[in-house]
Amino acid sequence: MNNQISRRNLIKLLGVSSISLPLTGFTKPLKKTILKNTDKNSPIKLSSNENPYGPSPKVRNAIIDAFDEACRYPYTRVAELEAMIAKKEGVSPDMVLVTGGSNEALRATGRYFGMEQKEIIACKPTYLALLTYAKDFGCNINWVPLDKELRYDLNEISNRVSKNTSMVFICNPNNPTGTMVGSTELEDFCVSTSKKTCVFVDEAYYDYSILDGYPTMTKLVKKGHNIIVSRTFSKIYGLAGVRIGYIISSPERIASIKKCTMAGTNMLATHAAIAAYDETDFFKYSLNKNKEAINYFYGLFEELNLEYRKSHTNFVFFKTGVHIDKFGKYMKDKGVLVGRPFPPYYNWCRISTGRIEDVKIFGEKLKEYYS
Numbered sequence: 470m471n472n473q474i475s476r477r478n479l480i481k482l483l484g485v486s487s488i489s490l491p492l493t494g495f496t497k498p499l500k501k502t503i504l505k506n507t508d509k510n511s512p513i514k515l516s517s518n519e520n521p522y523g524p525s526p527k528v529r530n531a532i533i534d535a536f537d538e539a540c541r542y543p544y545t546r547v548a549e550l551e552a553m554i555a556k557k558e559g560v561s562p563d564m565v566l567v568t569g570g571s572n573e574a575l576r577a578t579g580r581y582f583g584m585e586q587k588e589i590i591a592c593k594p595t596y597l598a599l600l601t602y603a604k605d606f607g608c609n610i611n612w613v614p615l616d617k618e619l620r621y622d623l624n625e626i627s628n629r630v631s632k633n634t635s636m637v638f639i640c641n642p643n644n645p646t647g648t649m650v651g652s653t654e655l656e657d658f659c660v661s662t663s664k665k666t667c668v669f670v671d672e673a674y675y676d677y678s679i680l681d682g683y684p685t686m687t688k689l690v691k692k693g694h695n696i697i698v699s700r701t702f703s704k705i706y707g708l709a710g711v712r713i714g715y716i717i718s719s720p721e722r723i724a725s726i727k728k729c730t731m732a733g734t735n736m737l738a739t740h741a742a743i744a745a746y747d748e749t750d751f752f753k754y755s756l757n758k759n760k761e762a763i764n765y766f767y768g769l770f771e772e773l774n775l776e777y778r779k780s781h782t783n784f785v786f787f788k789t790g791v792h793i794d795k796f797g798k799y800m801k802d803k804g805v806l807v808g809r810p811f812p813p814y815y816n817w818c819r820i821s822t823g824r825i826e827d828v829k830i831f832g833e834k835l836k837e838y839y840s
């Protein structure tokens with residue numbers, strides 16, 4: 470091994486002795502990893518839309534193997550990943566920007582548009598990273614309520630677009646409701662709205678929605694529309710802790726937003742994403758495990774007669790009928806963390822999928838609550 474640290478020694482050094490070498494397939498080591506992550510004293514975490522089945526063993530090995538490169542700046546690897554993404558999406562590499570989680574791209578975009586000090590139109594509730602940043606830079610947020618089905622009200626958004634609009638923010642599928650705007654409807658909206666202002670489409674949950682017929686809006690970026698699309702490796706790939714995501718837009722937009730980024734991603738995260746990107750087995754495994762938990766939630770809410778919305782993500786929004794502060798505290802005391810409050814839906818709760826065992830524990834606690 471010359472002066473390089475062998476993988477086995479590195480594993481010892483890192484204290485991850487539960488990994489068996491070599492790692493073939495993912496079922497066995499995956500199980501061990503997940504058990505290792507579950508400390509009996511820590512609460513069950515169904516609060517942040519994470520995928521506890523990741524990272525896959527292939528990705529885990531890629532991170533370990535990349536360790537010797539941690540002394541280098543990640544630029545060339547980032548460029549490699551951007552080229553991979555560009556190839557798959559059918560755009561040029563200068564139309565992709567990899568960032569430290571998609572949050573960094575959202576914040577950088579929020580800063581870039583926020584500095585215009587005009588307004589951004591967004592629905593409430595939705596994912597706030599871009600909007601909070603824009604607001605901090607002096608931008609007004611023009612909040613549009615969701616419709617009765619808790620979906621984006623695209624008509625109302627269109628009505629509000631004016632000369633003062635810097636951007637329209639769409640999160641599809643939406644966090645925290647899990648609802649989705651249909652493909653044709655969104656496409657028509659994006660085509661017409663992007664003639665007047667920039668449209669940002671946050672597709673963090675895109676991978677969960679493909680089977681439900683959601684085509685990414687990157688196809689409109691390719692056609693030259695004034696649109697930015699964001700994606701993440703945090704969800705289906707189970708890499709929330711390593712911080713890597715990306716946006717796709719025109720080369721000019723990407724260059725401007727890049728100037729507003731702060732930290733960027735890192736070498737290990739970039740290797741992880743490269744290894745994860747084309748790994749279909751783990752992708753399907755994550756999708757199936759998610760579906761199992763989602764179906765369990767649906768059955769549970771129906772049994773308890775609780776209103777909920779069909780989800781195209783890795784969480785479900787349901788009506789508890791009690792204030793989320795009270796409900797969240799009850800669940801926390803029972804050892805389960807649920808989503809934060811999402812005004813104005815104070816008597817609703819967002820519950821994330823997780824290990825199916827944990828999801829069922831939540832189910833038992835919920836049944837006790839309503840008994």
Ligand SMILES: Cc1ncc(COP(=O)(O)O)c(C=O)c1O
Nearest residue numbers: 570571572596644673701703714
């Ligand atoms: C809609 C949405 N966008 C973006 C993010 C940020 O993801 P990350 O920064 O991990 O890529 C999240 C995280 O939960 C999200 O729900």
